[in-house]
Amino acid sequence: xxxxxxxxxxxxxxxxxxxxxxxxxxxxxKVFALPTYTTAAGKTIRNVRVGYETYGTLNAAxxxxxxxxxxxxxxxxxxxxxxxxxxxxxxxxxxxxxxxPIDTDRYFVISADTLTNLNTKDPNVTxxxxxxxxxxxxxxYGMSFPVVALRDSVRVHKALVDSLGxxxxxxxxxxxxxxxxxxEWAALYPGFVERVIHVIGPxxxxxxxxxxxxxxxxxxIRIDPKWNGGDYYGRDEPVDGVAxxxxxxxxxxxxxxWAEKTxxxxxxxxxxxxxxATGNLFAIEDTLAKAxxxxxxxxxxxxxxxxxxxxxxxxLTDDEVKAIKAKILFVPAQSDLIFPxxxxxxxxxxxxxQGGIAEVAVxxxxxxxxxxxxxxxxxxxxxxxxxxx
Amino acid sequence: xxxxxxxxxxxxxxxxxxxxxxxxxxxxxKVFALPTYTTAAGKTIRNVRVGYETYGTLNAAxxxxxxxxxxxxxxxxxxxxxxxxxxxxxxxxxxxxxxxPIDTDRYFVISADTLTNLNTKDPNVTxxxxxxxxxxxxxxYGMSFPVVALRDSVRVHKALVDSLGxxxxxxxxxxxxxxxxxxEWAALYPGFVERVIHVIGPxxxxxxxxxxxxxxxxxxIRIDPKWNGGDYYGRDEPVDGVAxxxxxxxxxxxxxxWAEKTxxxxxxxxxxxxxxATGNLFAIEDTLAKAxxxxxxxxxxxxxxxxxxxxxxxxLTDDEVKAIKAKILFVPAQSDLIFPxxxxxxxxxxxxxQGGIAEVAVxxxxxxxxxxxxxxxxxxxxxxxxxxx
Numbered sequence: 001x002x003x004x005x006x007x008x009x010x011x012x013x014x015x016x017x018x019x020x021x022x023x024x025x026x027x028x029x030k031v032f033a034l035p036t037y038t039t040a041a042g043k044t045i046r047n048v049r050v051g052y053e054t055y056g057t058l059n060a061a062x063x064x065x066x067x068x069x070x071x072x073x074x075x076x077x078x079x080x081x082x083x084x085x086x087x088x089x090x091x092x093x094x095x096x097x098x099x100x101p102i103d104t105d106r107y108f109v110i111s112a113d114t115l116t117n118l119n120t121k122d123p124n125v126t127x128x129x130x131x132x133x134x135x136x137x138x139x140x141y142g143m144s145f146p147v148v149a150l151r152d153s154v155r156v157h158k159a160l161v162d163s164l165g166x167x168x169x170x171x172x173x174x175x176x177x178x179x180x181x182x183x184e185w186a187a188l189y190p191g192f193v194e195r196v197i198h199v200i201g202p203x204x205x206x207x208x209x210x211x212x213x214x215x216x217x218x219x220x221i222r223i224d225p226k227w228n229g230g231d232y233y234g235r236d237e238p239v240d241g242v243a244x245x246x247x248x249x250x251x252x253x254x255x256x257x258w259a260e261k262t263x264x265x266x267x268x269x270x271x272x273x274x275x276x277a278t279g280n281l282f283a284i285e286d287t288l289a290k291a292x293x294x295x296x297x298x299x300x301x302x303x304x305x306x307x308x309x310x311x312x313x314x315x316l317t318d319d320e321v322k323a324i325k326a327k328i329l330f331v332p333a334q335s336d337l338i339f340p341x342x343x344x345x346x347x348x349x350x351x352x353x354q355g356g357i358a359e360v361a362v363x364x365x366x367x368x369x370x371x372x373x374x375x376x377x378x379x380x381x382x383x384x385x386x387x388x389x
Numbered sequence: 390x391x392x393x394x395x396x397x398x399x400x401x402x403x404x405x406x407x408x409x410x411x412x413x414x415x416x417x418x419k420v421f422a423l424p425t426y427t428t429a430a431g432k433t434i435r436n437v438r439v440g441y442e443t444y445g446t447l448n449a450a451x452x453x454x455x456x457x458x459x460x461x462x463x464x465x466x467x468x469x470x471x472x473x474x475x476x477x478x479x480x481x482x483x484x485x486x487x488x489x490p491i492d493t494d495r496y497f498v499i500s501a502d503t504l505t506n507l508n509t510k511d512p513n514v515t516x517x518x519x520x521x522x523x524x525x526x527x528x529x530y531g532m533s534f535p536v537v538a539l540r541d542s543v544r545v546h547k548a549l550v551d552s553l554g555x556x557x558x559x560x561x562x563x564x565x566x567x568x569x570x571x572x573e574w575a576a577l578y579p580g581f582v583e584r585v586i587h588v589i590g591p592x593x594x595x596x597x598x599x600x601x602x603x604x605x606x607x608x609x610i611r612i613d614p615k616w617n618g619g620d621y622y623g624r625d626e627p628v629d630g631v632a633x634x635x636x637x638x639x640x641x642x643x644x645x646x647w648a649e650k651t652x653x654x655x656x657x658x659x660x661x662x663x664x665x666a667t668g669n670l671f672a673i674e675d676t677l678a679k680a681x682x683x684x685x686x687x688x689x690x691x692x693x694x695x696x697x698x699x700x701x702x703x704x705l706t707d708d709e710v711k712a713i714k715a716k717i718l719f720v721p722a723q724s725d726l727i728f729p730x731x732x733x734x735x736x737x738x739x740x741x742x743q744g745g746i747a748e749v750a751v752x753x754x755x756x757x758x759x760x761x762x763x764x765x766x767x768x769x770x771x772x773x774x775x776x777x778x
Contacts (some may be wrong), residue, residue: 041664147664209648212640212673219633223612244608251601256729259598265704275430275536275702278694282701284601305667312671313664315654337726340645 025097025104027053027080027090031126032112032160040155043146046135050156051126052076052112054164055096056104062167066102066387067157068092068111069174069181071373072307073118073249073295075125078111079104082124092175094377101377101384107170112160114153114181116145116306121298130230130302142302143230149313150177154184158192171387172326173197175372176339177307180206180314186326187316196324197383199331200363200372202339203347205315210338213252214308220244221301230302238301243292245304250288255335257366259284321350327357329386331379333371334364359386414486414493416442416469416479420515421501421549429544432535435524439545440515441465441501443553444485445493451556455491455776456546457481457500458563458570460762461696462507462638462684464514467500468493471513481564483766490766490773496559501549503542503570505534505695510687519619519691531691532619538702539566543573547581560776561715562586564761565727566696569595569703575715576705585713586772588720589752589761591728592736594704599727602641603697609633610690619691627690628682634693636681644724646755648673710739716746718775720768722760723753748775 034048053076058065068078070091079096081089095101096109116129130145161169172185172193179201186193202210221227224241232238251259267274268286281289328351330344341362348358361382363371371378423437442465447454457467459480468485470478484490485498505518519534550558561574561582568590575582591599610616613630621627640648656663657675670678717740719733730751737747750771752760760767 143667147667149664205654207645207649208652208654208671208673209640209643209645211654211671212648212677215674216637216640219637220608220612223609223629223633225614240612244612248605248608251598251605254598256596256598259601260596263597265594265597265600274698275538278532278536278698282597282600284597285604288601309663309667 025055025080027055027077027082029053029076029082029124029126032163034156034159037152037156039146039148039152041147041149045128045146047132048115048128048156049126050113050115050128050160051124052110052160053078053080053090055079055109056107058108058165062165063170064106065108065110065161065166065169066171066173067161067169067182067185068096068109069154069157069172069178069185070111070114071174071176071178072311073246073299074178074373075117075119075122076111076113077124079109091373092376095380095383101380102173102387103384108166110161110164110166112157114150114307114310115148115156116303116310118300118303118307119298120300120303127303129300130306131233131300140233142233145302145306147313148306148310150180150310151184151188151313153310154181154188157181158185158189169193171195171197173199175199175376176201176369177311180311183316184314186324186328187320190323190325193326195386196326196328197331197386198328198344199376200333200336200339200369201330201344202314203330203343204321204350206312207339207343211312213338214312217245217249217252218305218308220248221305224301227301230305232301239293239296242299242301242304243289243296245292246295246299247288247292250291253338253369255337255366255368257335258368261366263287322354324351324356327386327389328359329383330358330360331372331376331382332360332362333367333369333375334362335366335371336369338369414444414469416444416466416471418442418465418471418513418515421552423545423548426541426545428535428537428541430536430538434517434535436521437504437517437545438515439502439504439517439549440513441499441549442467442469442479444468444498445496447497447554451554452559453495454497454499454550454555454558455560455562456550456558456571456574457485457498458543458546458561458567458574459500459503460563460565460567461700462635462688463567463762464506464508464511465500465502466513468498480762481765484769484772490769491562491776492773497555499550499553499555501546503539503696503699504537504545505692505699507689507692507696508687509689509692516692518689519695520622520689529622531622534691534695536702537695537699539569539699540573540577540702542699543570543577546570547574547578558582560584560586562588564588564765565590565758566700569700572705573703575713575717576709579712579714582715584775585715585717586720586775587717587733588765589722589725589728589758590719590733591703592719592732593710593739595701596728596732600701602727603701606634606638606641607694607697609637610694613690616690619694621690628685631688631690631693632678632681632685634681635684635688636677639677639680642727642758644726644755644757646724647757650755652676711743713740713745716775716778717748718772719747719749720761720765720771721749721751722756722758722764723751724755724760725758727758
């Protein structure tokens with residue numbers, strides 16, 4: 001019974017809700033390649049490849065596209081299923097599809113894997129990062145891979161979007177780290193992006209509190225001796241560090257209410273009282289630890305370190321904010337402990353003060369930050385209406 | 390300049406504010422010993438010793454005592470200085486002393502080290518825990534030490550208080566883990582405890598969200614290979630795990646506002662842009678990491694694991710809550726992300742519903758959970774008035 005409950009819970013936690021819906025077109029993973037890419041900080045990377053998916057059809061004018069950027073642990077699988085037998089559709093499927101708020105009957109939707117995507121061992125992910133082969137050495141880069149910002153993923157994705165014949169984005173959208181990329185789109189390409197849908201985002205810069213929390217997320221990796229300064233490819237990998245880091249990601253992106261409803265004060269095993277032995281755990285400890293182990297199987301440690309850094313580097317200059325022309329919809333989650341709604345409100349006020357158009361639509365609930373991934377459909381109609389303005 | 394700034398900041402972060410004040414009586418560390426103690430879970434420990442301090446004088450009736458219980462990383466050094474040259478007085482000195490809210494002209498104040506206190510290498514701390522010598526083997530217990538709850542520290546402290554001739558506590562008080570012990574005093578000894586001053590506390594039970602966060606605090610220790618299942622005494626100790634655990638304690642017991650005011654988006658070194666290399670850090674990362682290393686010097690890894698467990702085990706039964714007779718003052722901190730004010734409000738409502746007397750006085754500010762340690766004086770007059778009721 002314990003195992004069944006744990007398995008069911010894992011499914012409930014990490015698979016997008018609303019799996020009765022699914023974008024009904026064929027979903028196919030494709031790969032975009034650039035012979036070279038030079039980062040915003042001036043480092044050149046050869047053989048850059050990122051995976052991407054599209055839903056819907058680009059119109060003749062090339063101006064009905066929407067780009068969906070993914071969050072920290074996410075991938076380009078935003079909607080639909082690859083095969084009918086898939087356990088779940090992409091994470092934002094409840095709002096992407098025929099007749100849904102991001103309506104694939106009207107829009108051509110594109111989503112792509114970031115550089116340094118965490119999920120290097122997921123066969124549906126293609127990324128370029130520390131686990132990629134350095135063409136100069138024939139070996140994985142490891143920590144010799146250049147530092148990239150989320151802005152760099154956006155610049156690669158702009159080349160992808162151009163290659164598809166897109167002339168204008170009706171919106172750049174994303175949750176969390178994806179919301180950062182969406183805002184970068186608007187800052188880097190002001191004439192190209194009509195709207196930003198900034199879901200559970202920080203606004204125009206990362207907060208110093210979260211700079212540190214990102215460091216905490218990857219702290220277990222650095223301590224794991226198998227990490228070995230990032231040199232572990234082809235050996236025993238720092239799975240323990242990754243699993244524990246992902247465990248910390250989970251609890252910090254949730255909220256008190258979620259923990260209370262999901263776990264209460266239950267023990268992991270009714271026959272093993274935590275008061276009796278140090279190894280006797282509470283249900284929340286046991287389940288989050290096991291979930292971390294499962295998720296670690298597809299995650300690369302160095303890529304998690306690089307992605308933490310990429311998020312820490314998000315900070316638009318005053319001039320960059322002033323250059324943004326897009327209408328912005330901020331969609332914070334009420335119980336978000338990572339990017340609380342006040343950050344969205346602050347950014348909306350700042351944007352209005354410079355004459356921009358900003359709206360704020362709050363996702364209610366007590367699921368924490370992850371409500372922007374799992375319960376985004378609560379503001380689905382706000383998103384639909386925003387796209388029509 | 391960088392080093393000076395870091396040192397100054399460490400002082401500002403970890404030394405109680407208000408150091409111009411100091412309890413002006415002599416502060417002397419004493420030790421209380423019990424030949425044996427049997428835990429609430431039924432395990433017997435021999436040669437139990439805990440350090441304690443007292444401020445003020447017990448009256449003839451033995452009924453003017455106040456017990457101060459300490460927080461997770463704290464010690465019995467609640468007020469005053471051992472020597473004039475001490476860098477700072479005890480952590481709650483702003484509210485304990487002659488003429489202060491906990492007035493040592495009127496009250497006899499006692500504070501004692503918990504069992505499994507973290508600071509085993511602080512010469513002013515005496516505790517019994519996994520770093521203590523097991524009289525059966527002549528070697529440190531390590532992970533063979535029995536699990537203890539905070540309730541067990543309270544039961545040992547009751548024996549201490551009895552040994553001093555105390556007949557009644559005017560109050561049991563404490564911040565965070567200390568607030569838990571204060572409530573345990575009232576639950577275990579309802580006729581003995583007149584009042585509870587529950588500062589930045591969880592109410593009558595630990596929240597499942599914090600059960601997991603306590604696990605996160607000690608996660609780096611478990612991953613550090615030098616921890617070695619708790620068997621490291623006399624060898625190279627898991628200092629890295631402890632330092633990183635304490636770093637996580639610091640950020641999670643703070644708040645966005647504190648991070649913004651203290652660090653903003655500054656780099657650790659103005660000449661080393663974090664965008665240029667993975668090892669180039671932000672100021673908040675660098676300072677918290679260094680502070681963790683400093684604090685790790687006096688901290689025992691296993692004791693941190695045991696104290697996390699002791700906190701996880703706090704949960705009064707309905708009958709225990711109903712048995713409490715004390716008046717309770719809840720003093721949450723407005724920006725607390727560990728035990729948010731709602732938890733105090735919920736507990737106060739519950740206590741009033743059973744006919745108890747409960748008050749709530751909120752510490753304003755954006756310092757997070759630690760406001761209950763560093764800025765408790767903001768509600769000093771509420772504490773003074775509560776003691777007079």
